[in-house]
Structures are given as C-alpha cells and as structure tokens.
Amino acid sequence: MEHDANRADGDIVQDFLSVADLLEEPQLAQLYAYLAREGEATVQNVMDDLELAQGTAYSYVNRLVDAGVLTVTDDEQPRRYAPREIDLTVTTAAGDREYTITPALIDAVGRRETDADIDTYIDRHGVAGLATALTYAIARERGEVTHRLMAEDLDISPLAAEMILQALRPVVHEHYDTEESGAGLDELDIDGDAADDA
Template sequence: MVVTNAPTADENGSKEGTARSFIAASEILVNPDIARVYTDILLNQPTTNSSIERRLDLAGSTTSMRVGKLKNLDIVEDVSSGKESQLRTDSLFLPVGEGETRILLDPLTIAAYGASGEVSEIELFVDRHGKAKLLMAVEQTRAYLSGEVTRRGAADRLNVDEIEAISITQALEPIIALFVKAGLIDDSFEHDVHDRKIRNTPYVFEQE
C-alpha cells in the first residue's frame, strides 16, 4: 500500500494545498458516513466501488454518492480505465495551532469519527463532548496503549469521569490497532488489543 500526505503549502509552494486539505477535512468531519468510506478506501486501496459496497454493506447508489463526494473534494481519484475504476486516496494531515496547543487532524481521527455512526460508545461520547474531545480521546487512547498513561490518567487529561474514559478508550483501541496492522501508524503497544476486537471494528482491512 502506498500512502502519501495530502499536499501542503511547503510542498507546492503555495497555500492551495493546505486550503484544499482544510476544506476536505471540514467536509469529512461533518459526515461520519463520508468519513467511513474515506477510511475504507485508505485501508484497502486501490479498491473499487463494488468492494466498498461489500465491506461496508452499502447499496450501490449510496456508495457511488459517497465516493463521488470524496472525488469532488479532490481526495479520491480513479487510477485505471478498466471495466471498474480503481480508487485511491491520500492520507489527509492537517496541523492546527502551534506549540503545546498544536493538534493534528489525521486519518485516524477521521476513522474514529467515521465509526461514530456504527459504534454507540463513540456516538455517545461525541454527542456529550463534541468532535474536538474525540480527537483528544484518540490521543489519550494511543497514550494508554503505549503505556504512557493509565485509564484514570486518560480520564483526568480528558476531564471526563473514569467510566466514560474507559468506555471511549476501549471503543477506540481496536481502530488504532487496525491502523497499526495496516501500516498506517507505527505505534508500539504495552497493552495488547485482541484480534477479535479488531475484527469487530466498523472497518475491514483486506490487504494482508
């Protein structure tokens, strides 16, 4: 799997790439269904509409509409002219802020948000605390898995009660582990995530 960063101002000598990334991220992060299709393409590229339909259990018209939206955002493209187009995408990275307040909107954040329509614990967390807190929850779940913090420590950093922290970190763990398995991130875990939990995420990674 070849994964490249979305263009940035430094790469193309202008602000156009950064603006395009900002617009794409803004659009994706208001629609978990679009975020989920983007994540599926990223995990399994190159892929086809029919494969997306099968993996995500979507109707053909629904898949075409969501893929079309991603194409309009210039983050999914056709890379072949065969009977059925092969689809590819870029990893979307958008840094916001500077110094200690700097955050990074990235494919893992998008995947977590995309799962909110399928995983009740994530949906409830977003409803209660918003998408910004979900991004922080992804960071703290990675910190927990790496052994940097306990679940109680994650709760303190998120400023939520411990039960909520346990619920959201457990919901996010298999998505993070799937990204490691797919080679999209290279985190090392102190706490293992069972393969059964990974298989139960709203995503399927088929390219072993």
C-alpha cells in the same frame, strides 16, 4: 494532502474544506477509512464490503473524488479508487489546542454511526476532543497511561475515559503499532489495580 508551509493559503483552506465533510458525515469517513485500509478498491468492492446501495456508493465516491481526498487509479472499467494521504493540523477556535486530522481520526469519526460511545463523546467534546482521546488511546495501548490519568488530565469522569478508550481500541490497533513499548494492557500493574480496571 500534507500541510506544507510553502503552499498558498488557498490550498491549505482547500485541504481543510476537503476533509471537513469527512469529519461531519460518518458515512463518508467510513468510506475513506475503508479505502485507507484496502489501499484501493472499485465501487463494487465498496458496495459489497460496506453494504451500500449502488447509487449511494457512487454518490459517496464521487463526492470524495470531487473533494480531492480520493483519486482514480485506473480509468479502465471498473475504475479503481485510492485515498490521498491526509495529515492536516488544525487549531481549535479558542486557540488553546491543536490536533492533526489523520486517517485514524477519520476512521474513528466513521465509527460514530455504529459505536454509541464514540457518538456520545463527539457530541460532548467535538472532533477536537476525539482527537485528544485518540492520542490517549494510543498511549494507553502502549502502556504509557491509564484511564484515570486521562480523566484527570481532561477533567472527565474515569468511566467516560475508560469508555472512550475501549471504543477507540480497534482504531488504534488498525492504524498504529502498539507492540513497541513492551507491556500490554493486561500486563500493567499501576497502583496494583490497572488490570482489574481495564
């Protein structure tokens, strides 16, 4: 489901509409993120691992198949489902920012129901703001930025920056290789207090 300049506008709009439900409904985002981690699964796997009732699991899987973000990989019973890759770039309504909808962003949205810090951040800054915070979280885990720099860049409090960076840390480690840059967060000594602030 990657954006391709040669595709018809209707296809691009359909791609966006296909992922819109994922961004609006954390339960669907959580299911997509689960399948992105697993590669493929049956509805029974979904029920067991996400602790969903049978009717709910079938309903969510069918909605995501209908939206085009899941595919059936095996028609034999039990059917197996796999996620389609999502990589869609969106410009905010004001036209001042672009962000990319990726499995990591969908995973972060899916954690909204179980992580109050992510929920609050989305309420205050929207999904576009969460996408920006995720970019900073990746850079933070690679030792490239601090929470204070993020706070200054985004005009938010250092506490708010630290809270969302901590909340997004598991998402970053699930989806990105953060070992490449060398220094880990506990090894940083920026202004002599970064390790104390973490």
